[in-house]
Ligand SMILES: NC(=O)c1ccc[n+]([C@@H]2O[C@H](COP(=O)([O-])OP(=O)(O)OC[C@H]3O[C@@H](n4cnc5c(N)ncnc54)[C@H](O)[C@@H]3O)[C@@H](O)[C@H]2O)c1
Ligand SMILES: [Mg+2]
């Protein structure tokens with residue numbers, strides 16, 4: 001009986017995948033409306049319906065699978081996502097469905113750089129930041145006491161999360177934001193040293209069942225709170241499985257994509273507050289303004305109060321991170337810092353200095369760290385990195401020289417790796433000679449993008 005049930009299900013999955021491969025939109029729509037769980041089922045070699053649609057150029061089928069919420073990040077046994085497959089087989093219009101929610105008309109105006117924003121961890125914005133509300137203190141106060149509002153809590157910048165029951169056994173722990181409501185954080189909000197940051201409102205507006213009152217606009221607001229003292233005692237009705245993430249790296253990488261995006265925003269702004277408590281211009285006390293997105297000096301004659309002073313706003317440090325390609329086109333330069341896990345090599349990276357362009361910073365950092373001279377530089381994609389507040393600007397570049405001389409203060413080792421060695425590392429093959437940074441790091445995307453540009457994985 002059990003086996004018969006299983007095989008009926010297998011048969012249905014097989015049919016579904018077959019219709020996706022053939023582009024039968026009608027059958028696919030009918031099957032999804034009957035059973036939505038089919039959309040992420042896999043067949044041979046780990047291929048999903050979306051991958052089959054992407055392989056055979058069936059735009060409408062890919063579109064309906066995506067609009068029904070299929071998981072675009074799944075990979076097959078060769079390590080390819082449906083996006084990689086669409087790009088490899090030249091179906092650019094399908095590849096563009098994966099970029100910024102698929103507004104393909106707008107993206108046709110730009111050259112295809114190849115990496116969709118959606119693929120980059122910490123990039124996902126599921127909140128509308130609504131910066132115009134930051135100066136509306138009445139609205140912010142009403143939202144802070146609204147039962148719909150979501151609060152996330154940090155203790156010394158360590159995020160409060162909960163874990164699923166499979167935490168101990170899963171290779172990637174199941175970590176979720178601990179989302180609290182106004183009554184749970186009431187006491188914490190009243191504490192004088194709690195920093196409060198308004199993060200935005202959910203883009204998806206919920207229809208309220210009760211009749212709206214004057215301050216009810218149907219918008220669900222999110223706030224982040226940070227305190228230097230253990231807030232556990234102040235919090236009411238928190239999940240028994242909740243705990244504070246002590247090591248941002250790698251633990252913040254275990255959140256889902258939406259929650260990672262909110263966390264990147266929250267943690268970077270809160271880290272700025274904890275490091276810039278006093279006015280950087282005159283050293284006086286400051287006041288938190290604009291929903292936690294500004295600090296204003298309390299000294300009346302302070303220079304920071306005249307004109308636009310960037311010290312009053314959260315800081316972002318731009319960092320270049322680059323994959324350097326060998327002039328033979330078949331190798332790339334990767335390096336390792338002493339602090340990396342054993343065997344791991346990554347792209348070289350460095351802070352942009354004042355008065356420097358992205359291209360100049362790439363050439364200078366590569367020369368400093370590896371002794372390799374770099375010519376052309378091309379921007380590929382970027383990633384907010386909330387440890388504490390960098391913007392990683394990912395580039396591809398081409399070397400003009402190939403001899404390596406590492407700066408031992410910064411890099412333990414740098415090496416040229418062949419395309420095959422990189423493919424082996426990406427696929428975690430037995431013969432791999434090094435390990436890659438995790439898929440959540442922009443370095444991973446830069447390497448994968450290079451391989452995907454012209455290799456048949
Ligand atoms: N997302 C990724 O895949 C990835 C990969 C590698 C590095 N990173 C991040 O990139 C950042 C920069 O890389 P790096 O450390 O190789 O840079 P780097 O090569 O410029 O060297 C770092 C040194 O530069 C100095 N420095 C200059 N400006 C600085 C600033 N604004 N903040 C801090 N130090 C500054 C410090 O002395 C520091 O020790 C690091 O924070 C690292 O966490 C991310
Ligand atoms: Mg560096």
Ligand SMILES: [Mg+2]
Nearest residue numbers: 350365369410
């Ligand atoms: Mg450097």
Ligand SMILES: [Mg+2]
Nearest residue numbers: 350351352365
């Ligand atoms: Mg540097």
Ligand SMILES: [Zn+2]
Nearest residue numbers: 279282297302
């Ligand atoms: Zn001041």
